[in-house]
Every structure is written in structure tokens, then in C-alpha cells.
Amino acid sequence: MAKVWFVGAGPGDPELITVKGQRLLREAGAIIYAGSLVSEACTRWAGEGCIIADSKGMTLEEITGWLIAQTAQHETVIRLQTGDPSLYGALIEMVQPLDAAGIESAVVPGVSSAFAAAAAACESLTLPEVTQTVILTRVEGRTPMPEGESLRELAQHKTTLCLFLSITLLPKIREELLAAGWQDDNPVLVVQKASWPNEEKIVRGTLGNIRDACRAEKIASQAMIVLSPTLGARHWAELKRSKLYDSDFTHRFRQAENH
Ligand code: SAH
Numbered sequence: 259m260a261k262v263w264f265v266g267a268g269p270g271d272p273e274l275i276t277v278k279g280q281r282l283l284r285e286a287g288a289i290i291y292a293g294s295l296v297s298e299a300c301t302r303w304a305g306e307g308c309i310i311a312d313s314k315g316m317t318l319e320e321i322t323g324w325l326i327a328q329t330a331q332h333e334t335v336i337r338l339q340t341g342d343p344s345l346y347g348a349l350i351e352m353v354q355p356l357d358a359a360g361i362e363s364a365v366v367p368g369v370s371s372a373f374a375a376a377a378a379a380c381e382s383l384t385l386p387e388v389t390q391t392v393i394l395t396r397v398e399g400r401t402p403m404p405e406g407e408s409l410r411e412l413a414q415h416k417t418t419l420c421l422f423l424s425i426t427l428l429p430k431i432r433e434e435l436l437a438a439g440w441q442d443d444n445p446v447l448v449v450q451k452a453s454w455p456n457e458e459k460i461v462r463g464t465l466g467n468i469r470d471a472c473r474a475e476k477i478a479s480q481a482m483i484v485l486s487p488t489l490g491a492r493h494w495a496e497l498k499r500s501k502l503y504d505s506d507f508t509h510r511f512r513q514a515e516n517h
Contacts, residue, residue, distance in 0.1 A: 260329035262356055263336045264343045266368015267296035271453035274374065275299050279366045287332025290324055292347075296338050318348060322355040329361050341370040345394065346422055370394075372420040374452035375482035379460050381447060383418045385488040387498040391417035397424040397431055413438035418486035425450075425481040428469040435465055435485065442466030445489040450481040462489075 268274030283303040450459040463471040
């Protein structure tokens with residue numbers, strides 16, 4: 259029976275798709291991809307004769323209509339999404355019409371751009387006794403934020419914040435973070451086109467100057483903003499060690515040396 263796969267393409271580097279995603283692209287009869295960030299993965303891994311469409315300029319109904327139509331001809335049909343399909347990917351809006359049409363579907367996860375940005379800059383989003391929590395969110399733009407999820411409220415926890423879809427809203431981000439008790443000299447990381455060979459840009463700055471720094475680098479889209487008390491830890495002289503590697507710490511796989 260024909261099946262539609264929602265496949266996470268990863269953040270851009272075609273080699274950051276999963277092995278399963280790559281196999282499905284090779285087997286697919288038809289692929290529709292979301293925007294320029296993932297087109298390279300299709301053209302690199304799709305099999306010969308595969309139908310490839312760009313959904314740019316299509317409505318959600320047109321995309322699901324396309325997917326449904328393709329299942330009449332092909333066993334394996336793919337919707338290729340940037341990063342991981344569970345984040346800001348309109349997954350449920352596409353799955354519902356497939357359910358209604360009685361078409362089977364499944365999801366293959368992908369490397370989110372939040373993790374590609376951390377990797378690009380060699381940053382850890384969690385550090386022992388600094389922060390153990392990561393909030394994946396966005397700033398309110400045209401899409402309203404549900405109650406209790408304003409950046410001002412979320413930032414009060416002083417955890418790591420990864421902001422999607424928000425690079426044009428840096429002044430608002432600064433305003434909200436200052437209101438939540440952050441300081442202008444707190445570090446900020448912006449990565450544009452994380453993992454893209456030859457196109458990735460890494461900008462480091464502070465809450466006070468990141469907007470100018472991004473402007474100077476002409477970064478106005480396709481960027482991940484990371485705000486975290488862990489940023490720059492690679493260069494810290496003092497670091498609390500993770501308990502996992504502490505010789506006093508017994509865990510499932512290892513007996514502590516002193517016991
Ligand atoms: N599902 C995707 C997110 C889609 S929303 C994921 O898991 O990454 C689109 C937003 O993701 C962009 O506005 C940007 O904030 C971020 N993004 C996607 N790819 C990116 C990349 N390669 N580098 C930096 N940010 C990226």
C-alpha cells in the first residue's frame with residue numbers, strides 16, 4: 259500500500275539526513291520539498307526518474323493534494339522537511355487530510371537547526387550547574403503566542419533559549435529579555451544556514467550588540483538565535499564537571515572508584 263513519508267532532511271548539509279531518510283529518498287517515486295534549504299538533499303539522494311517538486315508558492319491544500327495524487331502512482335511518496343518535522347513544520351495540518359483520504363503516513367525525524375547551530379559553534383546547550391533546560395521557541399510575529407509563552411515569561415527561567423523564525427525581531431528580543439532580567443552583556447549566538455557547506459555564518463555578540471553584528475553580516479533570514487548562560491564555555495577556566503564522568507559517581511555502567 260502506498261505511503262507518504264514526512265522526512266526530516268536535517269538543517270541543510272545533505273549528509274545530515276538520517277540513513278533511513280536517505281534510503282527512502284532513493285526509493286521514492288515522488289518527492290515534494292519545502293523551500294531552498296533542503297533541495298540539495300533531494301537532488302543528491304533521489305533515484306533516477308523520481309518526480310521532484312518544490313512546494314514554494316503552494317498552499318497547504320495544494321501540497322496535500324499533490325501528495326494524495328502521487329500515491330495513486332507510487333508506493334513511496336515523500337514530503338521532505340527542513341530540520342525535524344515536529345518543529346514548525348505544519349505536520350499535523352498535512353497528516354489530517356491524508357488520514358481523511360485513508361492514506362498511510364509516517365514520520366522520519368531529522369537533525370533540527372537548533373542542534374546544527376550548537377554544533378557549528380561548538381557550544382553545549384546544557385552545562386552542569388549552569389542550565390539543564392533548553393527551550394525551543396519563537397518570538398511572536400504574525401503567529402500569536404499562546405498565553406504564558408511570551409519570550410518575557412520564558413526567559414525568566416534563565417535557561418537556554420533557541421529561537422526559530424525570529425531573526426528579524428532582534429530589537430523585540432532584546433526588549434523582552436531585558437524585561438525578564440537578562441543583561442545587555444549576556445552572550446548571544448546567531449548561526450545562519452547552519453551546516454551549509456560554504457554558506458554557514460556564525461555571529462557571536464551580546465544582547466546589546468547582536469542586532470548590529472547581524473546587520474553587518476547581512477543576516478536577515480534562515481538563522482537560529484541561541485541565548486544561553488552556557489555560551490562560550492569552551493573558554494572558561496572553571497567548569498563544573500558532568501556527574502556522569504565523575505569518578506565518585508556510580509551509575510548503571512560503572513562502579514565509582516571509591517566504593
Ligand atoms: N523544522 C525546522 C524548523 C523550521 S522553521 C528545524 O527543526 O530546524 C524555519 C526556521 O528554522 C528558520 O526561520 C530558522 O530560524 C531555522 N532554520 C532552519 N534551518 C536552519 C539552518 N540551516 N540554520 C539556521 N537556522 C535554520
